Amino acid sequence: MxxxxxxxxxxxxxxxxxxxxxxxxxxxxxxxxxxxxxxxxxxxxxxxxxxxxxxxxxxxxxxxxxxxxxxxxxxxxxxxxxxxxxxxxxxxxxxxxxYNSELAVPTQNDSTKNSIPINYSNDQGGGSSAVKPGYKYVGTIKGNTEKAKNAAALASALAGAIPGLGWGKSCVIIMTGYNASELIPSAYYTYQLYEKGFMTKDWYQYTSTRFYEDSERTKPMGPWWTSEVQKINLPNS
Incomplete structure (x- = not known):
């Protein structure tokens, strides 16, 4: 690869x-x-x-x-x-x-581009989903979070750090395995970024994210989570 x-x-x-x-x-x-x-x-x-x-x-x-x-x-x-x-x-x-070139292989048309399965979970339960129609893989980002006093605090931090919408307390509970009121230690995350309409008035992004206990990312804390789509607003758009 x-x-x-x-x-x-x-x-x-x-x-x-x-x-x-x-x-x-x-x-x-x-x-x-x-x-x-x-x-x-x-x-x-x-x-x-x-x-x-x-x-x-x-x-x-x-x-x-x-x-x-x-x-x-x-x-x-x-x-x-x-x-x-x-x-x-x-x-x-x-x-x-x-940048993982295997995730960026285009298919015949925009409606099926990059239709590679991603495991994810959300407030309505877990499952498996293909890349959203018309979106293309941008890259994989790896980093770590500081310890958070509870799920709500970590959700607030993620909302500013990772593109996409829907970062709430419920998704953090699923992604980390910690209860709403528990102290969440520093953790390591990986997220895949997807977008369509780059540098146009219809520019959108979303991410699929997973947390790990270790920097080598061999010990998942929970399942993948796919965010909601977020519009990127350009000047005069």
Whole structure:
């Protein structure tokens, strides 16, 4: 199976400029600088939640997305050649983007494209479903979550980190195996991203996600979950 490693992120840092007091020592200045870096970190989650996609392209295994808010621009580069993901030129860590060519084999027409079975579960019960008609595989993203105080807290975090709709308490209970009020430890996830209508007024995405207890992803916490479809709004769309 051929795999090309692209991009993605989970914890990204943007450097911030600051003027330090003239009486501060070099060590104090260095410490202050690190604090500013941490407090001003910009994440993929923030971009997905608070910014709008202005432009996107995919050229020779490099996927580039530019986000905008009130004239402020940030560019994310998913480099399938180096495996690095950058925000404004800074390499990200914590997430990988893997392209599985076996999931991207097209069929004869759009209505049956990429009709590869995906196991999933939702609030109405589990089952097996083909890729939604007209959608194509974009890539597989792997990362991890911080521990969450309960299912509702984790569902809220997922809503900002993983494309698609329908991230609720019920789906987290199914995906992790933890009850609604239980503390959920840090976990590792894998999700497959699908889309149609790339860079048009009818651009839609959804994901299929699974949680694991270990970073090697050999110990599933629960079944796959397929999100609801989410529309990606472009400027003037």
């Amino acid at each position: 051929k795999k090309n490693f692209l991009a993605l992120s989970a914890v990204a840092a943007l450097t911030a400029t600051s003027i330090f007091p003239t009486f501060a020592s070099a060590e104090e200045q260095e410490n202050d600088y690190h604090v500013i870096q941490e407090s001003s970190a910009l994440t993929i989650e923030e971009l997905l939640t608070n910014y709008q996609i202005l432009d996107a392209s995919f050229v020779e295994s490099v996927y580039t997305v530019t986000y905008e808010r009130n004239g402020e621009l940030h560019t994310v580069v998913y480099d399938g050649n180096s495996g690095n993901v950058t925000i404004d030129g800074l390499i990200q860590s914590g997430l990988t983007y893997e």
